[in-house]
Amino acid sequence: xxxxxxxxxxxxxxxxxxxxxxxxxxxxxxxxxxxxxxxxxxxxxxxxxxxxxxxxxxxxxxxxxxxxxxxxxxxxxxxxxxxxxxxxxxxxxxxxxxxxxxxxxxxxxxxxxxxxxxxxxxxxxxxxxxxxxxxxxxxxxxxxxxxxxxxxxxxxxxxxxxxxxxxxxxxxxxxxxxxxxxxxxxxxxxxxxxxxxxxxxxxxxxxxxxxxxxxxxxxxxxxxxxxxxxxxxxxxxxxxxxxxxxxxxxxxxxxxxxxxxxxxxxxxxxxxxxxxxxxxxxxxxxxxxxxxxxxxxxxxxxxxxxxxxxxxxxxxxxxxxxxxxxxxxxxxxxxxxxxxxxxxxxxx
Amino acid sequence: xxxxxxxxxxxxxxxxxxxxxxxxxxxxxxxxxxxxxxxxxxxxxxxxxxxxxxxxxxxxxxxxxxxxxxxxxxxxxxxxxxxxxxxxxxxxxxxxxxxxxxxxxxxxxxxxxxxxxxxxxxxxxxxxxxxxxxxxxxxxxxxxxxxxxxxxxxxxxxxxxxxxxxxxxxxxxxxxxxxxxxxxxxxxxxxxxxxxxxxxxxxxxxxxxxxxxxxxxxxxxxxxxxxxxxxxxxxxxxxxxxxxxxxxxxxxxxxxxxxxxxxxxxxxxxxxxxxxxxxxxxxxxxxxxxxxxxxxxxxxxxxxxxxxxxxxxxxxxxxxxxxxxxxxxxxxxxxxxxxxxxxxxxxx
Numbered sequence: 099x100x101x102x103x104x105x106x107x108x109x110x111x112x113x114x115x116x117x118x119x120x121x122x123x124x125x126x127x128x129x130x131x132x133x134x135x136x137x138x139x140x141x142x143x144x145x146x147x148x149x150x151x152x153x154x155x156x157x158x159x160x161x162x163x164x165x166x167x168x169x170x171x172x173x174x175x176x177x178x179x180x181x182x183x184x185x186x187x188x189x190x191x192x193x194x195x196x197x198x199x200x201x202x203x204x205x206x207x208x209x210x211x212x213x214x215x216x217x218x219x220x221x222x223x224x225x226x227x228x229x230x231x232x233x234x235x236x237x238x239x240x241x242x243x244x245x246x247x248x249x250x251x252x253x254x255x256x257x258x259x260x261x262x263x264x265x266x267x268x269x270x271x272x273x274x275x276x277x278x279x280x281x282x283x284x285x286x287x288x289x290x291x292x293x294x295x296x297x298x299x300x301x302x303x304x305x306x307x308x309x310x311x312x313x314x315x316x317x318x319x320x321x322x323x324x325x326x327x328x329x330x331x332x333x334x335x336x337x338x339x340x341x342x343x344x345x346x347x348x349x350x351x352x353x354x355x356x357x358x359x360x361x362x363x364x365x366x367x368x369x370x371x372x373x374x375x376x377x378x379x380x381x382x383x384x385x386x387x388x389x390x391x392x393x394x395x396x397x398x399x400x401x402x403x404x405x406x407x408x409x410x411x412x413x414x415x416x417x418x419x420x421x422x423x424x425x426x427x428x429x430x431x432x433x434x435x436x437x438x439x440x441x442x443x444x445x446x
Numbered sequence: 447x448x449x450x451x452x453x454x455x456x457x458x459x460x461x462x463x464x465x466x467x468x469x470x471x472x473x474x475x476x477x478x479x480x481x482x483x484x485x486x487x488x489x490x491x492x493x494x495x496x497x498x499x500x501x502x503x504x505x506x507x508x509x510x511x512x513x514x515x516x517x518x519x520x521x522x523x524x525x526x527x528x529x530x531x532x533x534x535x536x537x538x539x540x541x542x543x544x545x546x547x548x549x550x551x552x553x554x555x556x557x558x559x560x561x562x563x564x565x566x567x568x569x570x571x572x573x574x575x576x577x578x579x580x581x582x583x584x585x586x587x588x589x590x591x592x593x594x595x596x597x598x599x600x601x602x603x604x605x606x607x608x609x610x611x612x613x614x615x616x617x618x619x620x621x622x623x624x625x626x627x628x629x630x631x632x633x634x635x636x637x638x639x640x641x642x643x644x645x646x647x648x649x650x651x652x653x654x655x656x657x658x659x660x661x662x663x664x665x666x667x668x669x670x671x672x673x674x675x676x677x678x679x680x681x682x683x684x685x686x687x688x689x690x691x692x693x694x695x696x697x698x699x700x701x702x703x704x705x706x707x708x709x710x711x712x713x714x715x716x717x718x719x720x721x722x723x724x725x726x727x728x729x730x731x732x733x734x735x736x737x738x739x740x741x742x743x744x745x746x747x748x749x750x751x752x753x754x755x756x757x758x759x760x761x762x763x764x765x766x767x768x769x770x771x772x773x774x775x776x777x778x779x780x781x782x783x784x785x786x787x788x789x790x791x792x793x794x
Contacts, residue, residue: 242683291677291680291681301671306685309664309689311742314738314745315742316656319721322652325644329639332779333610333650335654341660346746346750353734364729369667370667370722371726374660391697394690398691404676
């Protein structure tokens with residue numbers, strides 16, 4: 099957690115005490131919209147990194163909590179966006195139901211800002227950004243970190259340290275928007291994985307959303323045999339504890355993730371159900387589960403042995419977005435930006 | 447891990463250095479058949495508890511390793527069972543494919559011994575014990591502990607400390623067999639859950655065996671989208687890591703557990719698949735996964751809030767086995783045996 103002193107100094111470079119230890123990946127000021135767990139932690143992390151940053155929260159109590167902790171925060175959206183209009187980076191970290199309203203406000207009050215977000219699905223958000231007329235300023239973001247807690251009180255400057263942070267590179271993504279979105283993630287301590295919006299949604303449907311539903315189904319199944327339900331929970335050990343852990347996540351969060359990624363999640367669920375049906379048939383007809391068990395063990399081995407290779411992205415030339423996506427698909431991660439990717443100084 | 451000195455003293459009460467710190471729950475000597483992870487750890491734990499114990503292993507190398515570590519171990523099954531014949535407790539801890547041979551040898555060479563086992567399914571083992579004519583000497587056991595490792599080199603005296611150890615109480619189970627089987631678990635540091643063989647198998651199908659197959663299916667699903675398989679593994683975070691952890695278990699172990707509990711596992715799989723199909727339909731038709739997520743969250747809450755209540759079992763009177771099963775179903779655990787449940791002394 100950033101001491102209050104750090105928080106103050108890093109949000110005001112004109113202050114005599116502004117003296118960050120490291121040079122941030124961009125000097126463009128960052129405007130964080132929504133100061134819950136993710137947005138609030140971004141504000142804290144950027145402040146700690148010496149990056150000028152300020153925030154807005156819909157509820158005055160959330161904005162007051164951030165201001166009391168020494169951060170530059172307001173509950174006046176129009177005034178906040180007026181500051182961001184001169185080419186700052188706007189990070190949208192509000193719940194999905196509030197997205198369209200907030201994007202509309204950005205289009206009205208800060209159409210010249212760079213735009214990214216922190217929502218866990220990307221195709222749906224890209225469509226909303228397009229509808230708001232902001233695609234030429236946008237690169238999507240997905241910081242893959244979180245806790246079971248929510249709200250400003252749960253925020254932490256180190257929430258994203260060494261976490262994975264996806265920045266989307268679709269065919270129309272502007273290079274400077276991508277660089278500014280990536281710089282936000284890097285300044286929060288994360289590593290950047292470039293991905294297409296569609297591929298991102300397919301991947302997280304398989305490694306997160308369907309996995310949450312499997313955990314829920316496992317927990318429900320333990321109680322479904324009336325002759326043994328209490329006994330089952332009493333005997334449950336490590337495998338049950340681990341597999342069902344994420345069933346402890348707040349239902350509203352799981353629903354928001356899953357329901358926001360419907361098409362990709364349906365594909366993933368179909369594949370999972372097909373695996374289980376095949377194993378069920380193999381067990382009933384031939385007394386064995388060899389096929390699923392061998393393939394599952396091999397897939398877990400692939401996961402355990404995956405390597406990620408840092409590379410410096412090239413953000414120009416025909417097809418740079420496709421090449422960036424291919425590097426991300428091949429395990430590439432971005433930990434530093436090429437020189438000149440973001441302006442070293444900017445009026446603000 | 448027991449120091450070698452402890453191991454020596456505890457296996458030979460005639461030795462001047464035999465001086466256990468605590469009185470074991472039974473003094474009946476224990477003969478452990480199979481010195482892999484589970485059997486070897488039982489031998490170590492009993493020795494540490496001051497319980498006279500010795501073992502047999504099919505492979506001379508395993509028996510030699512135990513003997514070199516200071517334990518009383520042999521690879522001569524007939525000679526080992528000849529020692530056990532005078533009313534010792536035989537613990538069968540061999541793989542399922544070796545069960546019938548070993549039970550046949552017990553019937554021939556030590557029919558007067560008490561008999562228990564450490565196999566993870568109970569209905570199938572009870573049927574094999576019946577076929578060997580040993581039901582009147584038998585109470586089944588299932589120590590619910592393990593590691594990803596196997597063999598003598600993985601054994602540890604504390605493997606069962608505070609673990610759950612099921613001892614089966616079916617209608618024909620003899621009281622002294624139940625008490626001797628429970629005493630083995632207690633002397634290994636575990637707590638005893640009494641259960642019927644059928645209820646045990648239904649419960650573990652739901653909290654362990656089907657859960658392993660879900661983990662395998664989750665791991666496989668992550669790789670099934672060819673456009674995003676490497677990206678998916680690269681983005682996989684905590685939820686995927688936890689849910690698929692047990693897919694790292696050796697396939698032979700998962701197959702042995704699952705295939706040995708076929709009928710109960712098919713019931714559990716059917717319930718899990720039905721949950722996932724219903725969620726898939728709800729998501730496709732109504733855009734929500736609310737029902738599964740709410741019920742999964744509640745079930746995980748039930749698991750987290752379960753309480754287990756120690757009680758001293760009554761091992762006589764018409765229907766004592768049924769009453770014991772009911773206590774186990776209601777969350778009862780046995781941590782001590784009633785006075786006189788096992789002989790305080792016995793020739794050996």
